[in-house]
Amino acid sequence: MNCWHCDRPAQGVCRFCGRGVCRDHARSLPHIEALYRNDEGVQKALVVGNALYCGICQPKEDPVEIPQLK
Ligand SMILES: [Zn+2]
Ligand SMILES: [Zn+2]
Numbered sequence: 723m724n725c726w727h728c729d730r731p732a733q734g735v736c737r738f739c740g741r742g743v744c745r746d747h748a749r750s751l752p753h754i755e756a757l758y759r760n761d762e763g764v765q766k767a768l769v770v771g772n773a774l775y776c777g778i779c780q781p782k783e784d785p786v787e788i789p790q791l792k
Pocket of ligand 2: 736737738739740741775776777778779780
């Protein structure tokens with residue numbers, strides 16, 4: 723796979739959209755790995771601080787609401 727920006731060999735893959743990026747074009751963003759509720763019913767997020775980001779796609783800052791899965 724090559725870099726989405728410059729067509730050189732990609733060094734990694736965007737955590738958010740899956741595009742390949744080389745070292746020069748890689749960016750980083752916090753990435754929410756999982757959302758869960760603790761015993762008190764408080765919403766918590768498990769976040770990775772430095773996830774690889776391509777600089778093109780537009781991850782939403784806030785988690786999108788999804789219907790309750792039961
Ligand atoms: Zn590149
Ligand atoms: Zn991306």
